[in-house]
Amino acid sequence: MAAAGKNLNPGAEARAKKGWLKASRWLILRRLSQLVVLALFLVGPLADAWIAKANRAMPVGEQSRITQVGGVPSAKSDQPSASAARTAATQAEPWWIVKGNMASSLTLGVLPLTDPYVLAQQIAAGHWPLTTALIGAGIVLVFYLLVGGRVYCAWVCPINMVTDAADWLRNKLGIKGGARFSRDTRYWLLGATLLVAAVTGTLAWELVNPVTMVFRGLVFGMGLAWGVIGMIFLLDLLVSRRAWCGHLCPVGAFYSLLGFVSPLRVSAANRAKCDDCMDCFAVCPEQQVIKPALKGADKGLGPVILSGNCTNCGRCIDVCARDVFQFDIRSHNTSTPGVIKKREVLP
């Protein structure tokens, strides 16, 4: 917290030294990734709406509509207009890249993907899903087991942009302190959501889950979901730093469980170069994960950030003027060979 206060402009040194682009590249890539994921889901609906609009302007479409409304309404005469609409719909098929939303989707008509956390709620609620959903969840699980569970949070989840914006503004306005609650609250919430699903037999958490609500809203129509975005923003801005993603969100908690084994990790490989500027602490959404890796050399800890709650966002790599951090493999958790390697065996 104190670190955040000191660094009202974290990353300034890195930008001056490495240039703006190099000091922001992971952030830019991350925003790109978030937007591309969203775009993949939106191409279909937008193209569909465009085709529908074009169809409505066409006289043939107009004719079929009239037949449907005013024509002799027998089952036979209804058929042509119905099949015409059907053809228009099939013409739109190729435009779909990804159908559905984050809970479950179908890519290019073949690849099913299902959110394993939503599926876990479903199973807790007492419904065994079809093979499609199980395969989809399996693919997602394997992916995040490889790249790090909370890569979902940093690179995919649309709420991340909201909470990052809130944190940025919190820094700019110099808002400090606020409510304090444990970062483990999210695991309690994760358990509670599964328990409530089991007790009520419904996916109760999905009634309020801002993550799925906002993504579904962006793809299928927002309704009052804007209000939820506002609530999360204000929570992170005024109530507590990184309150949602860093303390409460059970979706992130679920994915963090996959991060404890993933090979892809951030490593403070050049930690000897660290000059304690605290910029990485200031930007990190999960500050507690840095210390053991960056400052653990004396205690015999390796430089790889092992915590499943590291989101692999790479912001620390960006803002470090001395290039202490880099993406690395979990097994490279040995620092300078010799001295520390021996110590590592001890605990």
Added chain:
Amino acid sequence: MAEQQQGKGMSPARRQFLTDTVRTACGVGLVALGLGLYSRNTRALPAEAIRPPGALTEHDFLGACVRCGLCVRDCPYDTLKLARPGEPVTLGTPYFTARDIPCEMCPDIPCVKACPTGALDPKLEKIEDSRMGLAVVIDQESCIAFQGLRCEVCFNVCPIRNKAITLEFRHNERTMKHAIFIPIVHSDACTGCGKCEKSCILEEAAIKVLPMHLAKGMLGRHYRLGWEEKREAGGALVTPDLPHQYNLPDGMRYEHGGRGLIQSPTAPGVEMPSGPALEAIPRRGGGL
């Protein structure tokens, strides 16, 4: 005493840890309780919201549907939509409003095929077997057919024509010379697609699709219809009625369901007593 000692022996860190844990647990417990109660409140589906074909019963559906919208995407007629925050339908679940866009009953049922979880039952193979709801002629006072006017639009647009909705002819008591064409819905054929509700010519539809549990009554479970049981069993299941014993004057007998009161020709001397009670007895065929 013992507790005090324990309290003294507890390190501040341990005490802090326990306090924090209890605090978090209580907070999360409250959230869970609120969530559970809220989920119970949202379980009621508004009558005008109809689930897609093959949807499990509402309770099972809410435990099975992951709110992904794949059924919505594969619906070629934009019939289905996902409930948005603020709408009275459970958040994110698919439904349609018959009066806006009814179900066109695609024979290949793409919405069911799209469902990855089985919330829309893949066992539904023929769309005619789906029961999304049941059409009910809900207001006979405004339905113009009941006024003796020719309409029959619901009858004609019905995809299961002349089975799900049939016309019953009644005498028009007002004009005394025309027929009234009454639409009658049959639950053994109606899928609840809602085309009738969509096409009803009234400003507010007189025929509406309702969820099954609202549309249907149910006979008491112990009830048996005698004639049905008799037909199934191939004979009466109770002791057959004894032939009725009539107490009539000599030479008279009574044929129930037949000729009525009969005077036997073998006793010509008997005179019929007269009186209003006897006059009321039907005397068909035989007689005086």
